[in-house]
Amino acid sequence: MFNHLANPLDQCTEVSYYLAVPKQSYKPIKKNITLSDVAKELGISPATVSLALRKKGVVAAKTRQLVITTARKLGYVYNRNAAQLRTRRSSTVSLIVPNIINPFFAEFSDVVEEVLEQEGWRMHLLRTSENIDRQARCIHSALEYGVDGILICPVASTRPQNLRSILPAGLPVVQFIRRIPQLGIDYVVIDNYRGTKLATEYLLERGHSRFAFIGGLANSNIRRERFKGFQDALHERDLKKALSPSIECASTVREGYEAIMRILETNAPPTAVVCYNDVLAYGVILGLWAAKLTPGRDVAVVGFDNLSDSALWRPPLTTVSSPVREIASEAVSLIVKRLHNPYAKAKRVTITPSLVIRRSCGE
Secondary structure, eight states: OOTTSSSHHHHHHHHHHHHHSOGGGOOOOOOOOOHHHHHHHHTSOHHHHHHHHTTOTTSOHHHHHHHHHHHHHHTOOOOHHHHHHHHSOOOEEEEEESOSSSHHHHHHHHHHHHHHHHTTOEEEEEEOTTOHHHHHHHHHHHHHTTOSEEEEOOOTTOOHHHHHTTSOTTOOEEEESSOOGGGOOEEEEEOHHHHHHHHHHHHHHTTOOOEEEEOBOTTOHHHHHHHHHHHHHHHHTTOGGGBOOOBOBOSSHHHHHHHHHHHHTSSSOOSEEEESSHHHHHHHHHHHHHTTOOBTTTBEEEEEEOOTTGGGSSSOOEEEEOOHHHHHHHHHHHHHHHHHOTTSOOOEEEEOOEEEOOGGGOO
């Protein structure tokens, strides 16, 4: 009866599906299965079911597994709204990052979510796009959701007053990667100064005498810290004139590519480039290849972060390790402690970096 149709299958997929499945295979789905339903099925108390599903140690392992299996079979779904009304907590922490395109923040978000889940919490992800007004809207959104705490990497241009005026007193807040020390709240950061100083000293030991520094935004404290570590390493060797003009730019592969192309046009191009982060270093490596120069042989390149892809580049990238898992785990630990003790003295954690040596600085 479909002969007049160009493609009868496209027109009758839904009808055919219902004709093909026997009526007896349809079973009404019971909505809103409760703890009491699971308890009744097993002949135990709802309190025991609740303890088992929350993996409390007072319930025997065999009973816990039986409860979990039965709950899944019946289609029980944990009602977070009811729990939030009962406990006055959402069990949710907002993670506010500059962007999720940067591989560092993508990796960081993944680890934070994993660690929060292990602690019994959920993650609410927001991005500021390095915009101070959007940062304010992100914080407002987090508060609207009734989150129990906030993990935030402040926008580069953030001033203390930008956050003081919108963060409620007593709300647990932990800064990571970037910090506004005047706020007097917890933070976990990497020693940026030590990282680039370490990288530059390594390049000096390898005999380099002409350097460039690429990347970072002009209003970024991290950029200032990393650039100062780089400069001080040169000054200590009395190599004040060894620096080619540094270039401030956003952290993208394209920006790194364009920056090295401009630097290569100068009268005395560098033999070594220290990059603000790995993403920019990727662009520098691509630019060197495009200029028919071999990274690691003609020009040494160092990044910062040790992203998971850095070992896969051609050549593999020498980089300062900014251990994502350690930073994320420490940040979650700080927020959880703050949730349990809101008025404890602020804790400041600075993680010491290390240099991961690969072939982008030579064999």
